[in-house]
Amino acid sequence: MKTDILVTLLSWEDRYILGLEKNIQEYKPSKVLLFWYNTKSTFEWKKENFKKTRELLADILIEIEIDGTKPYENWFSFKDIFTKYCLNKNILVDITTMTREAIWLSLYNCKINFCRTSYIYYKPGLYSDDWISRDPDKPRLLYKMSGIAKLGAPTLLLVTAGYDPQRLDSLIYKFEPKHTMLFFHDGTDPRNRKNLTECEGLFKTKYNIESVFEYHAYDVDASYNLITEKLRLMESESKLPYLDCCNIILNSLGAKTSAITLFKIWLKYPQVALSYIPSKEYNRDYSSGIGQAYSDEITF
Numbered sequence: 123m124k125t126d127i128l129v130t131l132l133s134w135e136d137r138y139i140l141g142l143e144k145n146i147q148e149y150k151p152s153k154v155l156l157f158w159y160n161t162k163s164t165f166e167w168k169k170e171n172f173k174k175t176r177e178l179l180a181d182i183l184i185e186i187e188i189d190g191t192k193p194y195e196n197w198f199s200f201k202d203i204f205t206k207y208c209l210n211k212n213i214l215v216d217i218t219t220m221t222r223e224a225i226w227l228s229l230y231n232c233k234i235n236f237c238r239t240s241y242i243y244y245k246p247g248l249y250s251d252d253w254i255s256r257d258p259d260k261p262r263l264l265y266k267m268s269g270i271a272k273l274g275a276p277t278l279l280l281v282t283a284g285y286d287p288q289r290l291d292s293l294i295y296k297f298e299p300k301h302t303m304l305f306f307h308d309g310t311d312p313r314n315r316k317n318l319t320e321c322e323g324l325f326k327t328k329y330n331i332e333s334v335f336e337y338h339a340y341d342v343d344a345s346y347n348l349i350t351e352k353l354r355l356m357e358s359e360s361k362l363p364y365l366d367c368c369n370i371i372l373n374s375l376g377a378k379t380s381a382i383t384l385f386k387i388w389l390k391y392p393q394v395a396l397s398y399i400p401s402k403e404y405n406r407d408y409s410s411g412i413g414q415a416y417s418d419e420i421t422f
């Protein structure tokens with residue numbers, strides 16, 4: 123698909139700048155919308171990639187500053203810039219280093235601006251065995267994607283989990299759901315197996331969660347089918363129509379591609395809510411290099 127606009131988010135990671143170079147060479151966009159968070163704790167880490175970005179893109183670069191502590195203002199920043207540049211255009215959203223907030227705001231604005239939209243995600247060349255993020259903030263619901271609240275109804279929390287048990291723990295604690303469904307990335311990778319075993323034991327003990335599943339985080343269609351199938355199966359077994367009588371909250375903590383999966387579920391069932399829980403601290407060295415790319419179109 124011809125690309126008019128590339129949408130990306132500034133990061134200190136290798137795969138941000140390496141992926142940007144690949145995208146420019148292969149897709150040749152006429153404009154690049156670069157969103158960047160003005161977070162003081164990480165801005166120094168981003169300076170080198172910011173400089174390289176400006177040198178690489180020159181006059182096709184449009185920079186948009188956003189503030190992670192001001193979701194209301196961010197909503198209008200995305201809305202205004204997409205309205206100005208993206209109406210009826212072919213858009214490529216590079217979700218590699220995006221926050222879930224940025225991913226979902228980008229896709230939502232692609233939808234309302236009638237964009238022909240694709241996403242691309244680059245895995246790191248190598249993950250660190252150390253922590254990725256910690257010190258979780260309060261969970262938030264997305265503007266215009268927060269579902270239809272049913273007063274007094276129980277909450278069902280559905281999470282694609284990652285490598286940060288503290289953030290997952292905080293999410294469950296803050297929402298106090300009656301039902302919780304956890305999906306962990308499958309595969310034979312030792313880190314995935316260890317993470318699944320530890321989290322399964324922790325959350326079954328602490329919150330009595332029994333609905334723990336494995337899914338392929340990088341296969342969006344298979345993930346979508348599996349998650350909706352498990353939800354329908356729970357409905358059948360409990361004879362409880364969750365979509366009609368529960369407040370369903372979706373949250374992505376796993377690979378960024380799982381945010382695409384949950385967005386597709388929201389597209390089909392807009393009565394559910396998309397939520398995210400920011401972290402206050404990140405490990406600068408948790409990834410290095412650039413690995414396999416995953417991309418596809420999104421039909422709204």
